[in-house]
Amino acid sequence: MTGAGAPQAGDHTRLASYTRCVERIEGAWPEFALRRRERLRQGLFDAPAEKIAENILEDLFTGVLDWDLADVNLQVGRADIVLSELGIKRLVLEVKRPGSLAWHRAAVGKALDQALGYAAAQKVGSVAVSDGRMLYAADVVSGGLRDRLFVSLDTADPPFELWWLSVHGIYRPCPEPSAPLPPAPAEGADAASAAVDGGELLHSKYHLPARCFAYVGRADAPSTWKLPYRNADGSPDLKRLPKAIQAILSNYRGAKVTIPREAVADVLVRLCEAAASLGKLPCQDATTAPAYADAHLALDQLGRLASVGCCS
Numbered sequence: 001m002t003g004a005g006a007p008q009a010g011d012h013t014r015l016a017s018y019t020r021c022v023e024r025i026e027g028a029w030p031e032f033a034l035r036r037r038e039r040l041r042q043g044l045f046d047a048p049a050e051k052i053a054e055n056i057l058e059d060l061f062t063g064v065l066d067w068d069l070a071d072v073n074l075q076v077g078r079a080d081i082v083l084s085e086l087g088i089k090r091l092v093l094e095v096k097r098p099g100s101l102a103w104h105r106a107a108v109g110k111a112l113d114q115a116l117g118y119a120a121a122q123k124v125g126s127v128a129v130s131d132g133r134m135l136y137a138a139d140v141v142s143g144g145l146r147d148r149l150f151v152s153l154d155t156a157d158p159p160f161e162l163w164w165l166s167v168h169g170i171y172r173p174c175p176e177p178s179a180p181l182p183p184a185p186a187e188g189a190d191a192a193s194a195a196v197d198g199g200e201l202l203h204s205k206y207h208l209p210a211r212c213f214a215y216v217g218r219a220d221a222p223s224t225w226k227l228p229y230r231n232a233d234g235s236p237d238l239k240r241l242p243k244a245i246q247a248i249l250s251n252y253r254g255a256k257v258t259i260p261r262e263a264v265a266d267v268l269v270r271l272c273e274a275a276a277s278l279g280k281l282p283c284q285d286a287t288t289a290p291a292y293a294d295a296h297l298a299l300d301q302l303g304r305l306a307s308v309g310c311c312s
Helices: 016-041 050-064 105-122 160-165 240-252 261-277 290-301
Strands: 072-076 079-085 088-095 126-130 134-141 144-152 213-216 225-228
Touching: 016 050, 016 160, 016 261, 050 072, 050 079, 050 088, 050 160, 079 105, 088 105, 105 126, 105 134, 126 144, 134 160, 144 160, 213 261, 225 240, 240 261, 240 290, 261 290
Parallel strands: 088 126
Antiparallel strands: 072 079, 079 088, 126 134, 134 144, 213 225
8 A cells, every 4th residue: 555644543443434445546646637727727817717616626525526416415505515315314415616725824724614614504513625636624613623533635646644534534533633723823924834833944055035926835735835026025026026937937838837737827917017017017017027028918818918017
């Protein structure tokens, strides 16, 4: 058995249902990972919709896990997804657009509040939230939450702890999740760029915090930070900004991709906002450098010019 999430010893690992489920997860994961990437590309020309994440999760529950399609119920009492077996509701799942929750603890908290409200109304004992990149589930206990699992869906290794959301795992108490939900960032911290140790985590090469990068895959993993474009004081870096634009546009035209395709539009908006603060966009300066003109054109094609104030 392979995978970084290989199961640890415990009573549940001796269950036949557990063994079958783990074998199914391991066998189905490569195809799921490929299909997940294909579904995310559906959001290339528009902001990725929640429907894309819903489709990813439907693939997860019916293709990787052992739920019947008829038991993955959509839009039940305002809940995005409700898992049921023999008519008994087991899990209420709140779904958000791809990339909107992953590693953003504050956003996860808001989504959980919604899920808890729907679960209370439907008398369901477990809740979950996901954006197609991460999946967190918990049991409602004495008005609070007890972690069930927290996994990344953006991984080559099959996370075997998904068994806790399988047909025969969901109703069993989970003694101790392998990866509980990370704590919320400090009060007032930007959830999209929060780093450990009060924002002091720096990239080993650039010696800059996460907020200085146009793309942050995980705030706690500097290796996922791409395209530096701001100085440590927050001001746009005049040398790195055009290079970051050129890099993303080069990727966009078919060269080696360094960031997810679904993130291209948001990254370009971020870079163009910095350029606009310097008066570098063609709507501000007709003689601007080609990199800024190309970025302006790309945003126009993507229908995101309105996201940059000076271009609306």
